[in-house]
Amino acid sequence: MGNAQLSPRSIASPAEWRAPHAAGPVDDVVTVPGSQALTYFEIVLAASAEGPSRLMRPLHSDFLAGVIETSRALGVDIREVAGTGPFGPDLVVDPPAALVSDAVVSITEPDGVAPVAFAVAGRASGSVTVKIHESPSRRPMGEVIQVLRSIGCDLNDAGKWTVPVTVRGRGHIRGGHVEIDVNRSSQLASTLLLAAPRFDVGLTLRHVGQPLGSLPDIDMTVEALRRRGVYVDQPTPTEWIVPGGPVRARDVTIEPDLSLAAPFVAAAMIAGGRVAVPGWPAHSAQPAARLAEILVLMGARARRRGGALTVTAGAERIIRRACVDVSEISELTPILAALAAFADGPSTFTGLKPRTGNESTHIDALVDNLRAIGGEVEELPDGIRVVPRPLTGGVWRADHDYHVATAGALIGLAVPGVTVEDIGSATADLPEYTKMWEHLVRGSRTR
Helix, strand or coil: CCCCCCCCCCCCCCCEEECCCCCCCEEEECCCCECHHHHHHHHHHHCCCCCCEEEECCCCCHHHHHHHHHHHHCCCEEEEEEEEECCEEEEEEECCCCCCCCEEEEECCHHHHHHHHHHHHCCCCCEEEEEECCCCCCCCCHHHHHHHHHCCCCEECCCCCCCCEEEECCCCCCCEEEEECCCCCHHHHHHHHHHHHHCCCCEEEEECCCCCCCCHHHHHHHHHHHHCCCCCEEEECCEEEECCCCCCCCCEECCECHHHHHHHHHHHHHHCEEEEEECCCCCCCCHHHHHHHHHHHCCCEEEEECCEEEEECCCCCCECCCEEECCCCHHHHHHHHHHHCCECCCEEEECCCCCCCCCCCCHHHHHHHHHHCCCEEEEECCEEEEECCCCCCEEEECCCCHHHHHHHHHHHHHCCCEEEECCHHHHCCCCCHHHHHHHHHHCCCCC
């Protein structure tokens, strides 16, 4: 068993990438970087803490680079120091005595970074203009702007409900009561909760709309706040109360991103053999922590020992059909569907949100890809049914999603000639992905 020593920075990958075909069972130890969600939470909290915090084993991704760049532009001192793992430097986050004002902040991820930029800039003592880096944005941001105005942020959007937005900072944000549809805007809800301790009167956040579904991101946010000494009350399942107060400075080791590990442990089921992931937590709020039990349901053997999770193909290397509610782990549906394409019968994955708004489940791409290489997929009102059929090589469209892209690589282990279009969809979240995957497959004497 081996573990690749990788460059800490992005590794260039071709736009089209021929997925390696496994010649035999795999046998590897795969170390993955920290969780993107947890890295994001810790950067935002550390930026408003009482003192410096060190984030160890963080993820370095395009999205997080945008968060860091935005925070620095507002005066937060974020510096890289020698890392404690193979995926690049640790981060030391030192909050400023006063935020930068009369500045222009360019963001690259309007949906994820804009709410943070607006909320932090509102605490500056002067105007901050937030715009999209190198291009105008037509994406409406009305809800974000409206919600932040309701709690005391002075935002001038020139009546267009999108960036550029000028934030007239007053040195503080009042806070108060907010009602939003958390099902539809979980990322905004999470960002508001993270910013709430620095509001004058804190925040009461109440869900309105359809019955509240599973909210792993909110659960992870609340846990991150509590670990930094922030009191969070939840008097009802649809209401969260965060009082204004200090955020504790804290050195923290970011949990491995269990979602990023998904295609690697699933590889053992398709190619045979075993894959171990060090640092797999015994208990985690990450929704992908359920992955091990689902793989066992589908025929794998999984064992956690010495802090590592080892997934091994079953004795007969049979992938079992399954019926899984993926409402809490919808992002893993492409990986599970790739396994189901080789199962001993039809599998059903339900609990998916409708494909509306900004939170796409990428089902269109998954269905089209499987059908294009000979698979049979039936779309259901809230999911899909995958029927195993003989598969052939072909082009697999990544659809700008890590799990869709890596599902194509999984299928390529057993089906020669699969080419993943836009492998950058995977390397945007895990820059070292292609090197790691090729290292995994080389251990199987790839041909």
